[in-house]
Amino acid sequence: MSAELAALVLGCEGTALTAVERDFFRDTNPLGFILFRRNVDSPDQVRALVDSLRDAVGRHAPILIDQEGGRVARLRGPHWPELPAARAVGDLADAEKAGQAAWLHGRLLAAMLSDLSIDVDCAPVADVPVPGAHDVIGDRAFAMDPVRVAALAASQAAGLLAGGVLPIVKHIPGHGRAFADSHKELPVVSTPRAELEAWDFAPFKALSHLPAAMVAHVVYTDIDADRPSSISPTVIRDIVRGHIGFDGLLFSDDLSMQALSGTLGQRTAAVLAAGCDVALHCNGQMAEMLDVAANARALDAAGMRRWSAASALVAAAPPTDINALRAEFDRLLVG
Helix, strand or coil, X not given: CCCCCEEEEECCCCCCCCHHHHHHHHHHCEEEEEECHHHCCCHHHHHHHHHHHHHHHCCCCCEXXXXXXXXXXXXXXXXXXXXXXXXXXXXXXXXXXXXXXXXXXHHHHHHHHHCCCCCEECCCECCCCCCCCCCCCHHHCXXXXXXXXXXXXXXXXXXXXXXXXXXXXXXXXXXXXXXXXXXXXXXXXXCCHHHHHHCCCHHHXXXXXXXXXXXXXXXXXXXXXXXXXXXXXXXXXXXXXXXXXXXXXXXXXXXXXXXXXXXXXXXXXXXXXXXXXEEEECCCCHHHHHHHHHCCCECCHHXXXXXXXXXXXXXXXXXXXXXXXXXXXXXXXXX
């Protein structure tokens, strides 16, 4: 196993590691791993998979998952409880109750994940949809107002941390104005920078203290007309690190998304060269992962500092009556 951490988070193909995957992960030594629906069957199976991923690299590697609630939930019934999408919280008229519900939403998500030894959630979503935008964000966003989005995303992130799970805010600097789904094609936004700063970027600036973020595959023509944010040194330097002031660990969005062009190796090199700390590859296809790993680099000193600061925030949650928290959440939602 390499002594250096590769600046990568990788997926695996199924519900248990193959010998080939185990050897590859041992030799590559990615920072961590991400789970999807294809990796999930039962609680005991997920715990065993998590243990085998960590055993492959010989350390307590972070395990990520997209568990937002609503339609983006890798853990589903019958083994795991359903939680609504963020918009159900944001639609509460009373701001104080909405904030309480957002915290409880995060805390309940954390309880679900920590029971499986999953310690990183790709949430909250801090994007602000605009009328007519593609529904890829839609009800995953708390609201269509940046101030409300920022407040509720902060509460959800605090709930996750209270439950011992690290939040990754997404999709910095904003995906809500995209009129295309970046999973399938490259969204191009031509809105002037001043308007983006006042609206789209504003929640991320308010949340710049959070420990980790995921950068969007979206072109902002008034900032960099040629490259999506995830491979744009200009966007990452001037907007993410500059205007927004985010100094946490920065992940790319999934390298396999069709918003990006070129080989998987070229995409990997591009996001890391642009200023992402960690490249994220999710689909678990070995041929792609070999190309990704061959074009990655070690997590550099800045990335290590950011990862150390983020991981230091994760601590075991004190004993809590989760059923009582769920009852309180449900009570708030029905008003």
